[in-house]
Amino acid sequence: METRKFNPSYDTNLTIFVGDNSKATNWENKETTWSSLLNRCADTTKTKETLVQYLQMDKAKQSKIKDVGGFVGGYFAANGRRKKEGLIGRTVVTLDADNVKKDSNIWEGFKEIFSFAACIYSTHKHTEEAPRLRIIIPLADSTNVEQYEAVARYIAGKIGMEYFDPTTFQASRLMFWPSTPKDVDFFFDWQDGEILNPEEILQKYKDWKDVSSWPMHKSETPEAILNNKRKAPDPTSKGGIVGAFCNAYTIEEAIEKFLPDVYVPTAQRDRYTYKNGSTYGGLVVYKDGYAFSNHATDPARLNGQHGCNAFDLVRIHKFGAEDTGVKDDTPINRRPSFLKMEELATKDTKVKRYILKQRTKSVKDDFEGVDFEETAQHGEREQAQEDGETWKDKLTFNKRMEVENTPTNLVLLFLNDPELKQIKFDTFRNRDFSFSERFKNTKGAIINEESTGKISLYFFTEWNIKVRQSSIFDYLQTTATERSFNPVQDFIRREEWDGKKRIETALIDYLGAADTELNRAITKKWFVGAVARAFEPGIKFDYVLTIPGPQGIGKSTFFNTIAGSWFSDSFSFAAKDNAKFEAVNSAWILEISELNGLKRTEAEAAKQFISKQKDTYRAAYGRTVEDYPRHCVFAATTNEEYFLTGDHGNRRWWIVKAEGKGRVSSWLGDLKANVGQLWAEAYKYYTDGEELCLPESLDKEAEKIQDECNQVGGDDLLPIMESFLDELLPTDWETKNKEERRSFFRYRDPLEAIGTVKRKFVTAEVIRNELPDEMVRKYPAQRINALLERCKGWKLTSQRTKPGQCYARARKLFVRIPDEEEDNI
Structure with a gap:
């Protein structure tokens, strides 16, 4: 059949909602004209089946065949799915005449009554014996949903209400494009006339808003x-x-x-x-x-x-x-x-409960052929929570039966809505976390701007409340206390202590530390300190449990295992301040891995940082600078024997040397099984008032080990200096100047007499001038003095004597310890 072209005398712009098929999810508003719509309705799609075959099919197959795309004679708020609540207005009247009898001449009757522009075409089931027709009428102005039904009913009433299905007056009704079985003639006709002004129809009512005055189908009277x-x-x-x-x-x-x-x-x-x-x-x-x-x-x-x-x-x-x-x-x-x-x-409480119950149900759209996904899991969860939810009774509603957008209602929803109440405030990390999948983001569960966008959308779709993203943060802050939890505290208290002591020997049992009173005490105090920091952030505890030992014995694995989800090994003293602050406030146990950064920063600054009880900064997503009391403890691991720097402040490093306890896999399972009991035991000591420092009786022993691990003790220059100071000097040594003394050691003549006198005094200047080793020239006096303090047979004296006539007095003078005194040491 050749395509016909119709050119109406009157034309108008129309907006309709079109899609490729009834199940499509990408329907869109389309600007068109009456002439274009007229010609589209005049063009049918011939399908492959005969009418008899079509009528023998079940409803689902029939729907699939006739679904050649279609339109709604109006426009929606947004493109996408066709949802009746999104319909804004109508620009076309569409009427389903499915109850027409043979020879009824409905179209002739229409043209006798109305002279405005319109067209009519047959549906897929149409036959001469049982006509099924669609009437299309363009409108000069758009109508809202209520006006549309009044106009459509008036026109149908004049033609004969009995011809039409009562549902045809629904403003959101879908109209399929024409389609015809291969053996049936397509019927189409049109009337050329002025475009209907809907106001002319509305004015024919005494009050078109009075629904009772609308023409009704006989089944509606x-x-x-x-x-x-x-x-x-x-x-x-x-x-x-x-x-x-x-x-x-x-x-x-x-x-x-x-x-x-x-x-x-x-x-x-x-x-x-x-x-x-x-x-x-x-x-x-x-x-x-x-x-x-x-x-x-x-x-x-x-x-x-x-x-x-x-x-x-x-x-x-x-x-x-x-x-x-x-x-x-x-x-x-x-x-x-x-x-x-x-x-x-x-x-009323019961009415409000009913309204809220209905809001949680998935409402099926009434468009023909459209499938809807039922959120059954959400519905079942809501049903399970329905009983006893008296909080809903406190919500207030407006006259449209909508929950009012008030601060009181929003707080109630944040604290009680099944999805929103799964947003919890983690007092440990000072961040909001979503335990609902609906509000998680690409970075996980931490609430960020992506999450607040989803929360805002949830308020709109579930409660019909518009809440700005910025306001979401405000309400989260307002309700933080009521939504708070501390996962580390929960982790510590998840088990009751069975009374068996495990903490004191933890490093002995798993890392092969020596079984000493000091090692037991350090381990116990550190575990209790970790608990104290979790329950009393900012409490004074500036000790670092430090584990020197061979690589691969499981030092880091031990800390990672006992810390649960709150372990970090990325801390570095060399990091910027904010990075360090974020690190110490996002973890409970921080490992200073291989004492990373300690050698690259001032040792004194590192000690001061460890000693801080709070950090002051503006956190990510924070609006103001705030104080954050420390809730973490430090641990350190190293493969080095000498790792401490400086002469003071090393008391903070509680050192437990470890040699390993076989393969890590041989003890890791047992450690994991006992983590809960380790913290339960530590919590018991904490609640009993355990002190967080070593007893004075162990201070000296701890200092000795700290001294042994000082980097000065591992300096290659130390044995060279000790050997140098033991060399005997010639009897005229005091008469020699600096250059002669330096030459004596550097260019010694084998034939020259061997010295017979022991050196009595030495200073850093003496070492730098006389020691025949170029490395010492690069050492500052402070480092040389530290080495001299460790030289056997020498001690610092308060005397102000010159170490030689060619040297000036020095602030630090070292004197040889007499043999009898050294023997007593």
């Missing part, structure tokens, strides 16, 4: 409803506050709670007596959710046998007097009685 067991539409299916109230309360429940002084129950369960009436049992309650009053004086008896649902029954009796003086044609939903009842209902 009160007469038909009353004839069907005097039954109106199920009140629980009503939208808005009326439907919510009727779902929350049956007639009987509404009478019991709100009207106990109006009606008295009788012996018959379905009958009540109107107290102010003269007859008995005149109010009859039906199972369909309606009550009919036969009491002549009962205000609820409207128009003879008109029934009242629970909402209207309470409204009429509690607030009916408010309508005195109101015009008869005032719509019910604008009457004072309705507004008062609406206020009562929105504040």
Whole structure:
């Protein structure tokens, strides 16, 4: 069939919502014209099956065949899925004439009544014996959803309401593009006329907003409803506050709670007596959710046998007097009685619970052929939590049955909503974490700007509340205390101590440390210090458990295992301040791996950093500079024998030398199994008031080990200096000048007499001048003095004697220890 081209005398711009098929998720608003739409509707898609074959198919197959794409005659708020709540307005009237009889001449009747532009085409099931047709009418101006139905119903009513399915007036109704079985002739016709101004139709109503004045299908009229067991539409299916109230309360429940002084129950369960009436049992309650009053004086008896649902029954009796003086044609939903009842209902606990329950359910769209994903898991979780959720009763609602956007409501939601309450404030890391998958981000569970965007979207989709991302951070801060938890404290207290001591021998059992009183004490104190820092951030504890030992014995593995998820080995003294601050405040046990950075920074600065009890800085995502009390402890590992620097402040390093305990795999499983008991034991000591320092009786021994590990002790120059100082000097040594003394050691003549005199005094200047080793020239006096303090047979003296006539007095003078005194040392 050749494609025809139609050129209407009148044209207009239209916006419609189009998609490739009914299940598509990428529908989009499309700007078009009446002429373009007209020509598109004139062009059908011929399918491969015959009409007989099509009619023999089940509904699913039929839907698939006729689904050649389609349109909604209006525009939506956004492209994407077709959801009825997204419909903004209509630009085209579309009518389904599925109940047309043969020879009814519906199209001829239409043209006799209306002269505006329109077209008509046949559907996939259309036959001459059983016509099925679609009428398309462009509009000069767009309408909202309510206006559209009034216009569509008026037109249908004039043509013959019986031709149309009642659902055709739904503003969100999908219209398929034309399609036809291969053996059926496609029917199309059009009327060239002016574009319909919808306002002309609306003005034909006395009040188009009065739904009762709209043309109704015979199945929708009160007469038909009353004839069907005097039954109106199920009140629980009503939208808005009326439907919510009727779902929350049956007639009987509404009478019991709100009207106990109006009606008295009788012996018959379905009958009540109107107290102010003269007859008995005149109010009859039906199972369909309606009550009919036969009491002549009962205000609820409207128009003879008109029934009242629970909402209207309470409204009429509690607030009916408010309508005195109101015009008869005032719509019910604008009457004072309705507004008062609406206020009562929105504040009622049961109604609010029902509304909230409905919000958690996945609502299926009524578009033909559209599938929806049911979030069953979320629904089941909500159902399981429904009982006892009295917090919802505190929420306040507006007249649209929406949760109000108030600070009080938002705080309630943050603390109680099943998803939002899974956002917890970690007091250890001072960060918010999401335990709900809905708010996690590409970087994990820590709440960041991506997460707050998801939270903002959640408020809108689940609660219809718009909350800015910046406000999300404010409310998280406001509710931090109520949402707080401390994972490290929970980790420490997860087990009860069984009474078996394990801490003192932990380093002995797993890392092969010597079984000494000092090693046991250090281990115990450090474990208790770690607990104290977790429960009392900022408490004074500036000791570093330091494990020197061979590589591969499991030093780092030990600390990593006992720390759970709060271990870090990335700390470096060489890092920038903020990086160091973030490191110490994001971990519980920090390993200074191989004493990284200690050699590259001033030793004194490192000691000062370890000794700090709090850090002051602006954290990531923080808005102000704040104090962060330390909740971490330090540990250090090294493969070196000499690793301490400087002469002072090394008390902070609690050193436990380790030799290893076989393969790490041989003891790691046992350590993992005992981690809970190790911390349970430490927690018991902490709560018992264990002191966090070594007893004085062990101080000397600890200092000795610290001294042994000092880098000065490992200096290659030390033995050279000791050997040099033991060399005997010639008897005329005191008469020699600096150059002669230096030449004596550097260019010694083998024939020259061997010295016979022991050196009595020495200073750093003497060493730098006389020692025949170029390396010493690079040493500062402070380092040489430190080495002299370690030289055997020498000690620092307070004497101010010159070490020789050619030298000046020095601040530090070392004197040889007499043999008898050295023997006593």
